[in-house]
Amino acid sequence: MGAWNEGHREDPKPCREQDRGLFEITGRDGRARLGRLHTSHGILETPALLPVINPNIRTIEPREMWDRYGIGALITNSYIIWKHEELKEKATKDGVHALLNFPGMVMTDSGTFQSYIYGDVEVGVEEIVNFQRSIGVDVATMLDVFSRPDMTYDQVDACVMETLQRAEVSVNAAGNTMLNGPIQGGLFRALRSKSAQGMADYDFAIHPIGGIVPVMEQHRYKDYAKIMLATLPYLPSQRPVHMFGCGHPMLFPMSIALGADLFDSAAYALFARDGRLLTPWGTERIESMVDWPMLMPCVASMTPGQVKEMSKEDRTELLARYNLEITLNELNRCKQAIRDGTLWRLVERRSHQHPALREAFLWLSTRPQQAMMKLKMLDDLILNDRDAGRERGAEAGAFEEGWNWLVNAQETPRKGGEPWGGEDTFVRPQIVAARRQLLDHWKPSNIQGRGDDSVLIMHGSPGPWRERLSDIMVRLTHHAPGLEVLILTPVGLIPYSLEDLNPFAHIDGPDWLWRRRPNLPWIRRELTRLGLSERKIVTVDMLGDGIQGRCMTALHNAGVLDGDDDKTASENPIDKERREDAKLKVYRRLVSDKLSVLLNVDHQAAIELLREATFVVNRQGRVKNAITPKGEHIASPRLGDGGLSLTDAGAVALHSLRILNPPAGFETTVPDSTLGAGPAWVVVDDDAEPFVRQGRNVFHGFVVAVDPWIRPAQTCLIVNERGDLIGHGLANSTADEFQGFKKGIAVKTRGGIAQ
Ligand code: GUN
Numbered sequence: 001m002g003a004w005n006e007g008h009r010e011d012p013k014p015c016r017e018q019d020r021g022l023f024e025i026t027g028r029d030g031r032a033r034l035g036r037l038h039t040s041h042g043i044l045e046t047p048a049l050l051p052v053i054n055p056n057i058r059t060i061e062p063r064e065m066w067d068r069y070g071i072g073a074l075i076t077n078s079y080i081i082w083k084h085e086e087l088k089e090k091a092t093k094d095g096v097h098a099l100l101n102f103p104g105m106v107m108t109d110s111g112t113f114q115s116y117i118y119g120d121v122e123v124g125v126e127e128i129v130n131f132q133r134s135i136g137v138d139v140a141t142m143l144d145v146f147s148r149p150d151m152t153y154d155q156v157d158a159c160v161m162e163t164l165q166r167a168e169v170s171v172n173a174a175g176n177t178m179l180n181g182p183i184q185g186g187l188f189r190a191l192r193s194k195s196a197q198g199m200a201d202y203d204f205a206i207h208p209i210g211g212i213v214p215v216m217e218q219h220r221y222k223d224y225a226k227i228m229l230a231t232l233p234y235l236p237s238q239r240p241v242h243m244f245g246c247g248h249p250m251l252f253p254m255s256i257a258l259g260a261d262l263f264d265s266a267a268y269a270l271f272a273r274d275g276r277l278l279t280p281w282g283t284e285r286i287e288s289m290v291d292w293p294m295l296m297p298c299v300a301s302m303t304p305g306q307v308k309e310m311s312k313e314d315r316t317e318l319l320a321r322y323n324l325e326i327t328l329n330e331l332n333r334c335k336q337a338i339r340d341g342t343l344w345r346l347v348e349r350r351s352h353q354h355p356a357l358r359e360a361f362l363w364l365s366t367r368p369q370q371a372m373m374k375l376k377m378l379d380d381l382i383l384n385d386r387d388a389g390r391e392r393g394a395e396a397g398a399f400e401e402g403w404n405w406l407v408n409a410q411e412t413p414r415k416g417g418e419p420w421g422g423e424d425t426f427v428r429p430q431i432v433a434a435r436r437q438l439l440d441h442w443k444p445s446n447i448q449g450r451g452d453d454s455v456l457i458m459h460g461s462p463g464p465w466r467e468r469l470s471d472i473m474v475r476l477t478h479h480a481p482g483l484e485v486l487i488l489t490p491v492g493l494i495p496y497s498l499e500d501l502n503p504f505a506h507i508d509g510p511d512w513l514w515r516r517r518p519n520l521p522w523i524r525r526e527l528t529r530l531g532l533s534e535r536k537i538v539t540v541d542m543l544g545d546g547i548q549g550r551c552m553t554a555l556h557n558a559g560v561l562d563g564d565d566d567k568t569a570s571e572n573p574i575d576k577e578r579r580e581d582a583k584l585k586v587y588r589r590l591v592s593d594k595l596s597v598l599l600n601v602d603h604q605a606a607i608e609l610l611r612e613a614t615f616v617v618n619r620q621g622r623v624k625n626a627i628t629p630k631g632e633h634i635a636s637p638r639l640g641d642g643g644l645s646l647t648d649a650g651a652v653a654l655h656s657l658r659i660l661n662p663p664a665g666f667e668t669t670v671p672d673s674t675l676g677a678g679p680a681w682v683v684v685d686d687d688a689e690p691f692v693r694q695g696r697n698v699f700h701g702f703v704v705a706v707d708p709w710i711r712p713a714q715t716c717l718i719v720n721e722r723g724d725l726i727g728h729g730l731a732n733s734t735a736d737e738f739q740g741f742k743k744g745i746a747v748k749t750r751g752g753i754a755q
Contacts, residue, residue, distance in 0.1 A: 009067045011103040012042025021178045021205045023240050023261075024700075024744030025732070028712060029338040030410045030429055031232070031259040037206075037240055038743075039105045039138045039178070041097065042072060046240060047256050049247070049331055050075040050107055051324065052266035053100060055087050059269040059320045062102035069328060072104045075264045078132045078140070079111030079121060095136035107139040107180070107264075108132050112210070113245070116146035125166045129173035139206060141180040142170035147211040149187050149223070156186035159211075164198045171202045178205035182244060186211060187223050189230035196234035206262070207235050208242035216246060221360035224251070228258040229364075229402030238740030249280050249330035250354060253347045254361065256334045258406070268327055272319035275308075280330045281353035286319065296325040341414050341430075348424050365427035367399055407433045409734050411713035413502035413598075413641040420490060420509030431491050434503055439529045440675065441596050442495060443603040444484055445589065452482025454560045455532055456551065458496075459488035459518050460541040463505045468542060469496060470586070470621050472551050478574050478582040480560055484532060488518055488539075493526045497586075497593035501642035515543075536560075587615040591626045591635060594644040599715050602676035605657050609634075628653070646679075646715050648751040651728035654678050655717050662723045663705040666739035670708045680710035680731065682718050682738075682747055689720050692727040695752035700733075700741040708735045716747060727752045 015038035023046075027034035035046040053062055053076045065071040076096070081087045091099045096106050110128050111121040123131075125143045132140035143166060147159040163184050171179060181204030185192035199207060209231055215223050232241060240261035243251075247265020255263070271278055275286040279293050289304040298321040299307065307315055337343040351361035410433035418431070425431065446452075456476070458469065465487055473496055476483055485496040487504075490513050494504045507513075518539050527533055538558045540551050555561045574582070591613070592606035601609075609628075616625040626635045634650035637643075646654070660677045684692060688702035698718060710716055710731050718727040729749040738746060 007067065009070070012072070012105075014040045015043055019743065020176075022743045023238055024741065025737070026744065027338055028409075028411070028732075029341050029343045030257065031406055032256045032334075032338050032343045033259070033261065034335060034338050035240065035261055036744075037105075037261075041103065041105045041138050044072045044105050046261040047252070047331060047334060048073055048262055049327055050262060050264040051268060052076070052247070052264055053102075054266075054269075055081055055099065056084070057269075059272065059317055060324065062100045066102055066104055069324060073107060073138075073262075074100065074102055074104065075107040075109060076100060077111070077114075078108035078128060078135070078137070079114055079123060081108075081135070082111075082123060082128065082131050091135040097136065099135075105138045108135075108137045108141060110141040110143045112141070112144050112146050112182070113213070116148070116213075126169050126173045129170050129179070133174060133177045137177065139178040139180055140174055141182065141208070142166060142174075144182040144184060144210055147184040147186040147191075149211075149214050149218070149220070151186050153188055153191070156184070156188055156191050159184045159186070160191050160195045160198070163195065167199060167202045167204075171204065180204065180206050180208050180242065182208045182210035183231050183235070184211050185227070185231070187215075187227070189226060192227055192230040193234050196231045200234065200236050204239065206240045206242055208244040208262075209260075210244045212243065213245040216248065216251070219354075219356040221251070221254075221354075221356045222363045225254065225258065225360040225364050228255070228260070229399070229406075232259045233402055233405035236740045237734075237737045238742065247278075247327065248283075249278055249327045250282055250350065250357065252280075252330050252334050253337070253343065253350045254357070254364075256338070257343050257347045263331075265324075265327055268323035269316075269320045272316045272323055275315070275319065277319065278323045278326050280326070280333075280350060292322075294326060294329070296322050296329070298322055298325055341411070341416075344428050344430065345419070345421065348421055348428075361424075365424065367403070407436065409712060410434075411711075412437060413643050414713075415502065415640040416506065417508040418491075418503040418506045420507055420513055425507070426491060431503055434501075435492055438492070438494065438498070438501075438504075438597055441598075441600065442498075442530060442593060443596065444531050445482075447481045449480070449482040451476070451480030451484075451555075451560050453534070454480075454483055454536040454538055454555075454558065455527065456483055456485045456555065456560075457488055457493065457518065457523065457537060457539045458485065458542050459539060460514055460543045462507070462509075462514050463487075463499065465496075465499050465505075465542070466621060468547055469499070472548050473586050474579060474582045475548070475574065476551075476555075477585050478578055480555065481585075483555075483560060484535070486530075488523070490514070493523065493530065495530075495593060497589045498597065498642065500637070501594075501597075502640075505642055584615070587617070587623050587626075588613060590623055591615075591637070591644070594637065595635070596676070598644050599646070599654065599679045600674075600676060600709060601654060601657070601678055605676070609653060609657070644715075646728055646750070648728070648753055651717055651751060651753065652725060655719070655725040662719065663707045665705050666735060667708045668735045668739070674707070674709055677707075677709075678717075679728075680707035680714070680716045681723075682706050682710065682716050682731065683721060683723075684718060684726070685721065689726055692718050692749060693752045693754055695727065695749055697745045697749050698727075698729070698747035700738070700744050700746045703738055703746050706735055706738045710735050710738065715750075718747060718749065725753050 019038040022038045025033045025035050037044040050073045053074050081091050115121045128143050144163040145159040147156045181199040183195045185195045242262035243260050246263050247267040277284045286304050337346045351358045407429050410430040412434040486493045489504045490507050538554050540554050588610045592610050595601040595606040596603050612629040614627045615623050618624050623637050625633045627633050632649035633647050636645045638645050658678050683705040684702045685704050716731045720726050727749050728751050729747040732745050
């Protein structure tokens with residue numbers, strides 16, 4: 001979408017013939033994506049709003065939508081055109097773009113919505129697709145069967161099955177016109193998934209989510225969210241998702257965060273007719289309004305009072321503009337939030353603006369824990385009541401699948417602060433992803449020796465912690481080599497070795513957040529998940545001076561250190577040589593833990609790799625480079641996000657550690673046995689090999705297989721079809737996206753390996 005534009009805007013250029021119908025991702029924030037949809041009437045940037053144009057009543061001229069508002073695509077109704085002789089004749093003769101006077105992408109609907117409103121339509125399934133193709137639309141829609149939220153399971157199932165039955169003839173009739181394959185299923189999760197899986201088998205270009213207009217009209221936003229999570233994980237990820245009839249900006253952030261790409265709005269014009277204004281927090285009436293809720297360009301020099309005085313027609317047009325401007329504004333805000341990686345925070349904020357939206361948000365974000373608990377209770381339920389157990393288990397399982405689909409697409413670690421937002425912070429998908437990565441991959445050192453039955457938990461103060469703790473770490477590594485030292489953050493415990501890792505190290509909140517008394521039952525649960533369940537807990541407050549002394553005293557009092565040990569900071573200093581040795585151990589742990597947690601390297605293998613390693617450390621005591629005994633620089637901790645950058649030599653080293661067979665296709669389920677199998681491999685075809693070896697990015701069309709544990713923004717190794725290492729980089733996609741996408745960057749190559 002371009003900038004506001006008073007004058008003429010150039011007509012779009014058609015996409016390349018071979019790209020027509022393809023969708024590519026150019027940016028992402030979890031499942032939210034910035035994309036480009038290639039059509040004969042331009043490349044549509046998504047997320048996009050398609051204003052609904054009623055060919056009989058044009059509140060704002062389509063040409064003006066293009067010129068002034070930078071609208072790239074419209075939606076109109078082919079059934080209305082088909083029914084009106086005059087419109088039909090002109091559309092058949094000159095095409096739909098001329099009929100509307102719009103140079104961009106035109107999508108048409110099929111008459112399904114009319115059949116929902118009026119009971120039936122007279123047009124045939126094949127006939128309406130043929131008609132849409134004949135008038136030159138860019139995206140046509142098949143005649144699906146609308147499923148209402150008040151229908152029974154069997155009635156909805158019939159809608160889903162009938163729609164599926166019509167799919168093949170519709171796809172054939174469309175030929176090479178892009179076709180919408182709407183998903184039905186009412187409020188039934190199983191039927192939504194069934195519809196998605198069934199429709200995925202046909203060659204549709206886009207999948208609208210249908211049957212949601214009454215759900216939105218009744219403000220059933222929780223059901224709306226449920227529908228999305230039951231549907232999107234089962235659709236081919238390379239096809240854009242359109243929320244049919246969703247044009248209220250209030251729903252944009254949540255919808256986009258859950259993977260929606262397209263919206264259509266009749267609301268801007270319909271609401272304008274009876275004096276209602278759309279805002280990101282709900283709908284407001286102009287009647288009692290003295291000041292505008294948001295000052296938009298079209299009313300910059302007018303008060304609501306002046307607008308109320310206008311003729312009905314002029315007022316409707318002006319308010320339609322107002323609504324359109326607000327809607328585009330919120331869409332742009334979402335797009336920028338995707339670029340900034342802050343979309344979920346916008347969803348969080350918006351959730352406070354409408355009770356039904358808050359309900360939807362809480363369902364989304366608090367259900368994971370409940371679903372897990374239900375799964376755990378399943379055994380009991382099956383023993384007591386088989387059917388109830390199965391049903392609830394299936395429901396919890398389905399939810400978990402949807403939630404995992406969301407969490408697994410999160411980029412972590414990220415740059416920048418993570419503002420505390422109350423309890424909601426803990427369930428941000430990105431934070432959940434970071435915690436899972438840590439809890440699944442990190443392992444205690446299991447060094448037998450003093451302290452191996454204890455943990456030291458540092459708390460009470462926000463980071464950075466290194467300056468305060470690095471000396472203590474050296475001393476403790478020497479005196480209590482078995483002791484694990486962890487830092488308590490508001491989003492969980494982290495081992496000292498990961499002290500700079502985002503988001504744990506970057507939680508931005510009030511002082512009291514850090515000053516809260518450590519909650520021991522919670523800490524125990526965290527420790528259990530980290531494999532430290534039986535350990536004695538020693539806690540030390542980091543705030544204030546003399547922290548070394550306080551640590552030593554606390555450990556002494558707890559019996560971790562005894563009288564011969566280093567009781568206080570001043571007594572019994574360790575000699576220089578042993579100190580250097582301990583320092584080296586701290587550095588090794590730092591890099592080996594990052595290799596395990598962030599690059600999926602087996603814990604023991606990471607230790608072996610670094611056994612004789614040395615380190616370049618800057619003046620602030622920060623490890624810059626890890627160097628093998630052969631003098632090869634293999635990795636560098638990253639300043640911005642606490643991640644670990646691999647070098648070419650590091651990629652070679654990790655490639656040689658691989659035990660598993662190379663991936664053979666695009667499997668998406670991750671077996672437990674792949675834990676510790678190293679960074680995911682991306683296998684590219686021979687055409688791409690020379691380019692990757694020169695350090696060029698990998699494009700989707702050239703990938704022939706990937707490991708299922710690949711994640712966006714994570715390091716991956718690029719290999720040829722014989723498994724030889726040809727490069728390494730950061731993946732742009734999840735495994736399901738690797739499977740589907742044919743266009744766009746698949747891996748941002750960081751280094752090519754010459755032959
Ligand atoms: N417009 C709003 N909802 C729907 C739907 O379910 N199907 C179609 N074809 N159009 C719609």
